[in-house]
Amino acid sequence: MKYYFTLLFFLALSTAVIAQDTTPEGSESRDFSARVINAQTQRPLESVHVVNLNQVVGTITDAQGEFTIRAAVNDTLFFSYLGFKTQKIRVTNDMFRFAETQVELTELAYALEEVIVQPYQLTGFLDIDVRNLPMNNAYQYSISGLPVSYEGGNKSPNAVTKVLGAIMNPADLLRNLFGRHPRQMRKLRQVKEDDRIRDLLASKFDRETLTELLQLEKVDIEDILTNCNYSSSFIRTANDLQILDALSACYEEFKVLNRQN
Template sequence: MGKKLLVILCFISSVVFSQENSETNEETEISAIVINAQTDAPMESVHIVNLNQVKGTITNEKGEFTLTAAVNDTLYFSFLGFKSQKIRITNDMFKFKDTKISLTELAYALEEVIVRPYQLTGYLEIDVKNLPINNAYQYSISGLSVGYEAGNKNPSAVTKVLGAILNPADLLRNLFGKKPNQMRKLRKIKEDDQIRNLLASKFDRETLIELLQIEKMDIEDILNNCNYSKSFITTANDLQILDAISGCYEDFKVLNRGKKR
């Protein structure tokens, strides 16, 4: 009888300990399965990002994934051709290991596409001459690890770059100052290979917006004020945009620290 009582007490204490861990938001691993909402089939290679912990992973061939998380963390699910989804972690998701998360396919209405602006002939030698040329030049400055784009190659472009670098007051003080916590996430994002792989395959800025909690317009403002060209802003993938913002922010911190001294 004494042994049975001891076993029951141990079981109760373990359950209570488990509940306390979830209620105190202690980080632990969560497992779930991602499926196609239309077919119920498991989805492989879906990217999952914990927006709070800035950690990422992908699903295996069975649609399964495991990721470190805590109660109330938000998971962001992304897959090409499917609607991205955010899920807030609850206690139930830790208790039940067969949680299924459904993603819905996007319905695209394809419109007629007419290729006529450059009057392509089919002859490479002729068509190459008719295509627009990207005149955005990048300038490197001694002491800084990144280059700066400034549009056309002319003296005013170089002056524009130097003006932004040497004048911290004009270098996005308001944008960076309003989002200090989000900007601090940049380094953590860059250190996670799964997140970097996801960003390298995306061009829509959606994941960056969720990770940094800033608007798409803010991203464009940051890059404009850091003297990146319009062609770079519109054609770069999300990883290149992340690296550009990160480099600009690091330079800003150095210059801002120097001014305070």
Template sequence: MRKYQIFIFFVFLSLMGISQEEEEQLEDGKISATVINAQTSVPMESVHVVNLNQVRGTITNENGQFSITATVNDTLYFSFLGFKSQKIRVTNDMFKFKDTKIALTELAYALEEVIVTPYQLTGYLEIDVKNLPINNAYQYSISGLSVSYEAGNKNPSAVTKVLGAILNPADLLRNLFGKKPNQMRKLRKMKEDDEIRNLLASKFDRETLREFLQLEKVDIEDILNSCNYSKSFIRTANDLQILDAISSCYEEFKVLNRKK
């Protein structure tokens, strides 16, 4: 009977130890998992992993493993060039078990035909420079305004935008940002996280920005248009440049809003 009681006592201690370990893991707020190729099951290195709720980022190591701060019901966003991005909801099981695997599916890309326009070059620098096209992307700036406005062929409405900024600089921005305070507060956190910045610098599709800010691509373009960025910039800039542009415009809005 006594041996049976001793056995029960040690089982109880073991269960307490396991329970305490699980509680420490949950309190620590770190989850670990492995990212693999869905077709080959091979671990994937340098996959970007972002917690969309807490605005934190990391990348997988050479074994496809990562660790990131999270809480239950947070959304993790996985991105890797040539693979379909994926979102995963954090569950209790992800804290309890270390063998969680996230599989990414490879995409098939078809390269579009690129047409190179030839220039008649002579080999003499003084002559060839005159034959190259000139980008007339002029800028207007007015004393008292902190921003300049792109003009020339790429933005012929620059004068109108300057006048609009002088006459009513805050109302337009208030319409853009006033209804999205929670999303806009994420901008500063996104700019402070190096892994998120590295991810955005490699992307041009606005997909990650849409997930972070809960905005449609057309909404992002409307914001940039209203903040006086040219169509050329909106079309060609990478996602990090777009983030910095929206953030700059938002900071300007907050300053104008405080002055009212």
């Protein structure tokens, strides 16, 4: 009987080893290394932002254009660098099997347009120049007793209706926006927790990395923040990290309001 149980033990152990050996290559995350170069000059590119969109981790290339990041087969890596076209690649088994994988980024061609230095003439007389300066047509509406004001856009009856709707039914206005992207909204917390991702987003203003991470269109981001009472100037000038934090704060407030209703 003792021999029988010993035999069963070794049979089970060998089965486990065989199963482990037959596990498809690349099914688990591991360190993936590669090199990023300029497609035109074949020179390495330093400080290229590399983000694993599936696992929400990021890194940057060193002076030799090299980087290492956690990845698994079929993960998508997103590359972005100022002045170069962004690129996405799918990680394959061959990239792990063979060394010296290279990713080539292509330079963007910039067409310089005519720049008007003085869109309006200044006379030097303050009272005249003040009247000639363009005015901000966005109206802020406030109600006594409420600590915040509401931006309603241009002065029109629809602007007032929008403000009243935001006050009376704040969750209803955002339910459709957030309801269309439940998976992306749940991913917000994961994106916020990676310090390297936050550092990358802090230096970006084009929304490209953010839209790839969250799988949202730029217009969706603008709609969400507009309905969360963020001004158009903030949406236009904030860096990607500030936009990420604003989206997260807006979603948390929405969840609270949604539970109350």
